[in-house]
Amino acid sequence: MGGAMDLVSCGSKVIVLMEHSAKAKDGSLSLKLLPKCKLPLTAKGVVSKVITELAVFENLNGKLVLTEIAEDTTLEEVQKQTGFPLTVVDNLLRF
Numbered sequence: 001m002g003g004a005m006d007l008v009s010c011g012s013k014v015i016v017l018m019e020h021s022a023k024a025k026d027g028s029l030s031l032k033l034l035p036k037c038k039l040p041l042t043a044k045g046v047v048s049k050v051i052t053e054l055a056v057f058e059n060l061n062g063k064l065v066l067t068e069i070a071e072d073t074t075l076e077e078v079q080k081q082t083g084f085p086l087t088v089v090d091n092l093l094r095f
Contacts, residue, residue, distance in 0.1 A: 004042045005042060005043070008042055008043035008046045009043065013048045013049075014046050014047045014048050014049075015047075015048060015049045015050075015051065016047055016049070016050045016051070017051050017052075018032060018050065018051075018052055019032065019052060019053065020032065020033065020052035020053055020054040020055065020078075020081050020082075021033075021081040029080075029081065031081065031082065031083040032083075033050070033052075033057075033064075033081075033082045033083055033084070034083040034084065035083060035084040045059075045062060047059055050064060053070065054069065054070050054073050054077070054078050054081060055068060055069045055070065055073075055078045055082075056068035056069075056095070063087060064084075064087075065087045065088070065089060066078065066086050066087065066088045066089065066092065067089050067092070067093065068092065068093040068094065068095050069092065069093075069094060069095075070094070070095060071094045071095065075088070075092075
């Protein structure tokens with residue numbers, strides 16, 4: 001349809017750019033980074049990197065690992081807006 005299957009099946013690097021979370025209609029926080037996808041999958045385990053306004057995650061051995069956070073945020077804020085426990089590299093960078 002839109003070429004997503006072609007992109008994820010050819011072995012290329014897949015980088016996702018997205019909002020880290022969103023506000024629900026009732027004003028609560030709607031998490032977008034979750035431990036398991038709730039939608040139909042195009043492919044599983046093919047994302048190399050996820051970049052949001054708060055953080056950068058890299059797929060290391062099949063696990064999303066936090067490698068960078070925004071200069072104006074804290075590790076606690078990133079954890080609050082992420083739907084799974086963070087694994088953080090030893091040399092966490094700022095952007």
